[in-house]
Amino acid sequence: MQKYDYLIVGAGLFGCVFAHEATKKGKKCLVIDKRNHIGGNVYCENIDGINVHKYGAHIFHTNDKAIWDYVNQFASFNNYINSPLSISKGKLYNLPFNMNTFYQLWGIKTPNEAKEIIDKQIKEYGFKTPQNLEEQALSLVGKDIYEALIKEYTEKQWGTKATNLPAFIIKRLPVRYTFNNNYFNDAYQGIPIGGYNKIIDGLLEGIDVKTNVDFFKDKNTLIDSANKIVFTGKIDEFYNYKYGQLEYRSLRFEHEYLKSENFQGNAVVNYNDTNVAHTRIIEHKHFEFGKQKHTVITREYPEKWSLEKEAYYPINNNENQTTYQQYKALSLQENNIIFGGRLAEYKYYDMHQIIASALQKAKQEFSS
C-alpha cells in the first residue's frame, strides 16, 4: 500500500477539514469512512431535487467570521434562519422562547408583562446554583415554559428525567423579550446552496478517499499505510473498550416522500408531548425555499443506544466523563495519532465548533 503522511479515519467535518489543511501544506492524505458515502452526519441525499439531511437537520451558524469565511470558500449560503415551532398539547408555539411564545402562552403583548410573569416564576421555582437541566430551566424561564415546552421534549430526547441531565444542554436555548423567532444568536447563519455535500466535496478535492472501509477490520494494514493517523471515530472503540463503553443517545430517522407540495409550512416542527414518539419532523425543502410539487419529510425518533446503533449524542454525566478522561489520558501519550471530532472527543459539538477544533489541531500540527 502507498505510504501516506496521514490516514484520516472518518470523512465527517473534522476529518475533511483536517485533510484539506494537511493537503494545503503539501501532505499526502488518505481519508477512509466505513459508510458508503463521505460527509459524516452532514451528508445530504438529493431526492428528486430536495437535499434530504439524512442524519438529522443541520443548520450552519457561527459568530466567528473566520469560520464563516472558511465554509464560504466551498459554497455560498442562503439566508435561511432557523425558526422552529413546537407543538404542545395541541397548540403551536414559536421557538426559541420569545415574545411570540409568551403571547401564545399567556396572551400578553408587552415585554414588561412577560418579564413580570417569568421573573415571578423564577423567584418561586428557580435555583441560585442549578444542579441539573430541570433546575436550570426553571431558573431561566420558570414553570409554565418548562412544563409546556421543555420537560417532556427533553425527557423523550434523552430517555431520562430532566433532573438527571446536565444543566449546560438547556443553556443553548435563547430567551428573548423581542418578537424574534431566530433560534440562534449568532451573526452568521444559513444553509449551503447545493447542500452540505458541496462543502465536503470542496474540502476533499484532489484527496484520496475510500468509502466502505472499516478501520477496525483492517487496522494493522491501514496503520502501516501512513506515518500518522487522524482518528475521528469513537475513542473507546479505538482502545477496545478497555475502560468500558462510553454511552450515547441514538436516533432513528424515518424519511417519507409525499406527493403534496407543503406538509407543515416550516423546516422544523418539534413535538413536545410524551405520547408522540418523535421529537421533530423536518421538511427539508424549506431549508432551501424549494418550490417542488412534492416534498420529503423526516420524523426523528430518539432511541436507546447500543453498540450496533449510530452514536449521536454523548451522554454527559460524571460516570461517562470519568471514563472519557481515562481514554483521553491514553490518547495524550500517542505520538502519531491525533484524536478529534464529536466521537473522539466525546463532546456535544455543533458544526462550527468542529471546524474550529479541526483548524486548531491542524495549526498545532503544521506550525512545528
Ligand code: UDP
Ligand atoms: N429542547 C426543549 N424543547 C424543544 C427543543 C429543545 O426542551 O422544543 C431542549 C432539549 O433538552 C434539547 C436541547 O434543548 O436536548 C437542545 O436542543 P437543540 O434542538 O438545540 O439541539 P439538537 O438536538 O438539535 O442538537
